[in-house]
Amino acid sequence: xxxxxxxxxxxxxxxxSLLPVxxxxxxxxxxxxxxxxxxxFRARTGVPWPDLPExxxxxxxxxxxxxxxxxDGTWQRILATLQxxxxxxxxxxxxxxxxxxxxxxxxxSTTCRAHQHxxxxxxxxx
Numbered sequence: 001x002x003x004x005x006x007x008x009x010x011x012x013x014x015x016x017s018l019l020p021v022x023x024x025x026x027x028x029x030x031x032x033x034x035x036x037x038x039x040x041f042r043a044r045t046g047v048p049w050p051d052l053p054e055x056x057x058x059x060x061x062x063x064x065x066x067x068x069x070x071x072d073g074t075w076q077r078i079l080a081t082l083q084x085x086x087x088x089x090x091x092x093x094x095x096x097x098x099x100x101x102x103x104x105x106x107x108x109s110t111t112c113r114a115h116q117h118x119x120x121x122x123x124x125x126x
Contacts, residue, residue, distance in 0.1 A: 005041050005044040007033060007036060007037060012033055015081075018074070018081055019032050019078075020069075029065070031057075032065075034056055035056065035066075038052050041056060042062070049063045
């Protein structure tokens with residue numbers, strides 16, 4: 001059963017080849033798909049890493065893989081490839097123009113006053 005925040009089979013097939021390959025024996029990675037689903041679950045729900053459900057494996061594994069792939073550019077490479085693929089599927093930009101027409105601008109004029117001590121008031125030693 002695929003949960004709504006997890007990769008479908010079609011989505012997995014698109015990114016599987018973009019992921020690092022397993023190393024030599026003894027240096028094998030945990031299942032990439034399960035780990036990515038754990039990252040997606042955390043991104044969608046905002047839970048702390050230690051609160052990831054057990055179905056994604058040890059939270060430390062999910063955290064370390066996410067951190068490592070952020071540092072080595074794996075996530076960026078996946079995003080760039082998917083963007084190129086999406087652009088190729090819509091070469092005339094019709095979808096982009098449609099989305100631009102539907103966007104609205106929301107300007108927030110909320111102000112927050114700082115305490116006088118945060119506004120450059122004189123500091124005396126205690």
